[in-house]
Amino acid sequence: MQVKALILISLGFLAVVRAAEEHPATEVKRCSGNKPFPLEVRVHGCKTPPCNIVKGSTQNFEIDFAVDKYITEMTTLVKATTLGIITVPYELPADVAAVCPNLMYGAYCPVYPTEDVTYLFSFPIGEYPEIGVKIEIYLVDQDKEVATCFVCDIKVVKGNGGNTVYQLDYLNRK
Template sequence: MWKQLILLAFILANCSATEVKKCSDDKPFPLAVRVLNCEIPPCDVIKGTDMIFEIDFFVMKYVTKLTTLVRATSFGMTIPYELPEDVRDVCTNLMYHAYCPLYATEDVTYLFKFPIGNYPEVSVKVEIYLVDQDKDVATCFVCNIKVKKGPTGNTTVYEIDY
């Protein structure tokens, strides 16, 4: 019995939603966002790695294509953050056997592997938009991150696929 309770506690601890903020202009907000190893931002991220997001959201209309757009703000400057095509394409990164097209009010989970470049160690406000084929925002949220230097030396990093 204790083993089952410990396992349940472990699962719940790893599934907790991350406290993200709404975007401006009343853009649709996701149902939930989970950032790996982060419940309360700013989320520490290691430069040169991927930041893992699971984004639960629903669409309000028939959607054939969704694209991820990211804007990063630091030191008062906001710039678009370019993503590789395979990362930008939401439809190919939907979880739990979901696929596009999506129908109005359909809810899905998107696995977003956000590549953190070899940037200076600074705090950044990251706005993440999922935009459909008509350039309408399907969902949007803000997450504050802190870019950090990774471990030095011959260290092997293992990623857990959950």
């Protein structure tokens, strides 16, 4: 039994190391008010903010964090600040906001004190103007207390416009 547990822990560790190699840590900032800060955040495709985020797409964030209490459920809350003065809540669909079903590497809720987990947040980016935005991402527990929080600067950019390149193959025509 102990050998099986050791093997599972080793496999989990290898998966975390592999993920870190594929997606290096992103430089994020602390939220105000001494809220718990994640162990590490990886915004796929971005190491140094502002992160270019394609409007109309989904941006993946991997958030490694530890908790200091027994947590049975968590929800993601996002606030967006534009022009440095306008802050609004960013509404998320319930399945996107739910943290527990999106924990990685075999983790699940409840989460126990001192346990560290990785959460895959698939952030839907709407069809917004191409501007810089400061986003604050909060993971809030069943008691509405912040389990972890960070700030990341993003820039909403236009994608390739859906242009598809077609290659004509004249040699294999019939």
